[in-house]
Amino acid sequence: MQDLVAHTARINDQLARYGVKFGIYKDGTFNERLFPFDAIARVIDAKDWALLEQGLAQRVRALNAFLADIYGPREIIQDGIVPEDFAISSPGYLAPCVGIMPPKGIYSHISGIDLVQARDGSWYVLEDNLRIPSGASYPLISRDICRRCSPETFRNNDIVDNRNYGAMLREVMDNVNRGGINVIFTPGRYNAAYFEHSYLAEQAGAILAEAGDLYVEDERVYYKSFEGDQRVGAIYRRVSDEYMDPTCFLPESVIGIPNLMSAYRAGNVALLNAPGNGAADDKGIYYFVPRMVEYYLDEKPLLHNAPTYLPMFDDDLAYVMDHFEDLVIKDTAEAGGYGVVFAGTLPSEAREDLRDKVRTNPRRWIAQEIIDFCELPVHLAEGDVPRKADLRAFVLTGRETRVWPSGLTRYSREEGNAIVNSSQGGGFKDTWILKS
Amino acid sequence: MDSEILSKTNRLFWLGRYVERTIVEIDIMMDAYDRAIDREPFDFRTFCEQLEIECPYETSDEFILSFLFDEDYPCSVISTLGYAYDNAIVLREVISSASLSYIQMAVNIMQSAASGVAPMLELQSVVDMLYAFRGCCDDRVLDTANRYTIKCGYSVEYIDMCIRLNYHVHTLDVELARLQTRLQNTPMRRDGKRLMALLGLAPNPDPASNRELLLDCVEGLFLDA
Structure with a gap:
């Protein structure tokens, strides 16, 4: 890998050439930043990957079953596995989606599962992202560039090729397409992940469309074009649930498609991922995912959650209060690395303030044991340094549930910092899966 | 816009x-x-x-x-x-x-x-x-219509700059002929009257005498632009 690492600056130049950026809104201003790339890849051997692959696919199958259940018969609630109040009070649970069966019964077509590896080598799931998980485009384009920079590295290492993501995505869209073209629906070029939207459209052979390019007539969706309007059969939407359709959700949304939900409800268009998936990737519902695996699949979960406590349960609340300084407290209403607090690092007044918030509004918070997760080497001019890193794995559900043999490894740029999100200044690495 | x-x-x-x-x-x-x-x-x-x-x-x-x-x-x-x-x-x-x-x-x-x-x-x-x-x-x-639509953009701008600035004006007739070919492959709707006027002037555009007419024809050529 040393030969490849020597090309780090050149690889980053190439990423700049292709506009590999993400956007950040700060103080009301939109800025685009290059996403720093570190050429030292995360390497996962074949044996480890086989376990991860099975565990990830299992988890996503269970989450899809959960979504079908809570928007349908709600058996998991009736059987007392997930408390009703808890499932239904999730902000991601959308009443307009009750009773809608998406094409082929698939809710989460593209799932991003965040994991960390502990020092003993075991993997823990930190978060499920079933709405609009970002990040596949970065290792996808960087692999292509790395292969050009250092062909010998890829000739001499038995690495699974990850450049099939576009084809996998296309297969997933084609599988549920209701007749018509495939579209990637973006909020527009000032969205944080616009590079990804446009790059995936190119890779998957889909049309990139904004709200003004699409309209609904007679419960069918059409794309406006000079050659005549074209029927749309599947929409990989990168717009949040609440902004997707102003006639159904937020009326003030100007980035949505009026009446999109009526076309979806009529079964005339597939939405990937299905609206309402937030009910299953809520930071609180995460606690119940291992139980879902046992309940729906009658299997033992292959992947572990980080040890998690729900303050809404009395026993858990007591434990959280007793061990507050040793826990990481997460606000279930936040995302993108925001609202994550290591309670022990807070000044005492702020810590007590947070403790009161958890006590008075326990549904809003979860608490987790701090996992001392692995650091990976990051190449800097002065030498290699260790940095905390996680892995976002992508699980695609089409005719079958498949795990993309790669993933986005994000690392923190500051020593000791465990927050790796790009919006918090982190960088990324490629993830190599070895064939043997 | x-x-x-x-x-x-x-x-x-x-x-x-x-x-x-x-x-x-x-x-x-x-x-x-x-x-x-x-x-x-x-x-x-x-x-x-x-x-x-x-x-x-x-x-x-x-x-x-x-x-x-x-x-x-x-x-x-x-x-x-x-x-x-x-x-x-x-x-x-x-x-x-x-x-x-x-x-x-x-x-x-x-x-x-x-x-x-x-x-x-x-x-x-x-x-x-x-x-x-x-x-x-x-x-x-790969799509011919898309490719030629970009080229129509090149031609219209080049012609516009030639006329306005007297820039490489000796190449104007060549560019007008090139635009004529490109027009056949774009789906953009054009103004028939302006197109006919432009084609009439193409062999001898003489921008010194026909500046306003040429600019009007080229700027207003596409109805949707």
Whole structure:
């Protein structure tokens, strides 16, 4: 890998050439930043990957079953596995989606599962992202560039090729397409992940469309074009649930498609991922995912959650209060690395303030044991340094549930910092899966 | 234009126009910069009048630098290149990442030229990237209608600049003939009257006598642009 690492600056130049950026809104201003790339890849051997692959696919199958259940018969609630109040009070649970069966019964077509590896080598799931998980485009384009920079590295290492993501995505869209073209629906070029939207459209052979390019007539969706309007059969939407359709959700949304939900409800268009998936990737519902695996699949979960406590349960609340300084407290209403607090690092007044918030509004918070997760080497001019890193794995559900043999490894740029999100200044690495 | 939702075809056309305008303006400014070395002032006020753009500058030197690199001046070359980028960035799946990367590189070099020590050398690289973009589009934009819509943008802008600025005016008839071919392959609707007038003038455009008519025909040629 040393030969490849020597090309780090050149690889980053190439990423700049292709506009590999993400956007950040700060103080009301939109800025685009290059996403720093570190050429030292995360390497996962074949044996480890086989376990991860099975565990990830299992988890996503269970989450899809959960979504079908809570928007349908709600058996998991009736059987007392997930408390009703808890499932239904999730902000991601959308009443307009009750009773809608998406094409082929698939809710989460593209799932991003965040994991960390502990020092003993075991993997823990930190978060499920079933709405609009970002990040596949970065290792996808960087692999292509790395292969050009250092062909010998890829000739001499038995690495699974990850450049099939576009084809996998296309297969997933084609599988549920209701007749018509495939579209990637973006909020527009000032969205944080616009590079990804446009790059995936190119890779998957889909049309990139904004709200003004699409309209609904007679419960069918059409794309406006000079050659005549074209029927749309599947929409990989990168717009949040609440902004997707102003006639159904937020009326003030100007980035949505009026009446999109009526076309979806009529079964005339597939939405990937299905609206309402937030009910299953809520930071609180995460606690119940291992139980879902046992309940729906009658299997033992292959992947572990980080040890998690729900303050809404009395026993858990007591434990959280007793061990507050040793826990990481997460606000279930936040995302993108925001609202994550290591309670022990807070000044005492702020810590007590947070403790009161958890006590008075326990549904809003979860608490987790701090996992001392692995650091990976990051190449800097002065030498290699260790940095905390996680892995976002992508699980695609089409005719079958498949795990993309790669993933986005994000690392923190500051020593000791465990927050790796790009919006918090982190960088990324490629993830190599070895064939043997 | 910002408030309208531009279709992809429209964006392709404007992408072509802005790319061409950047190339022509850099060519003119490099010549002006060269003349300035010999203390030959650039008649920037006439230049602005011909282009019908505002001119908030007082001296030739100030104008040349600002016209090239001032991002706050909406008529500057760096702004024009930015408009090309604005159109290109939303067309990745149509023009390909490879083509888009040349626009991205042109933008990167232009920004570096603005603070560089040898801006004229770097401007040459900007032009190189834009010609590379054109070549790449020829190769990578497989849809004929899309490819020719960008080319219509090049032609319309080039003709417009020829007429307004007397720029390479001896090539005007050739460009008009080229536009005629390109028109046959774009889905954009054109104004029949203007098209007939333009084709009538094409063999001998004589912009000195027909300036207003030519400008009206070329600017209003496409109904949807």
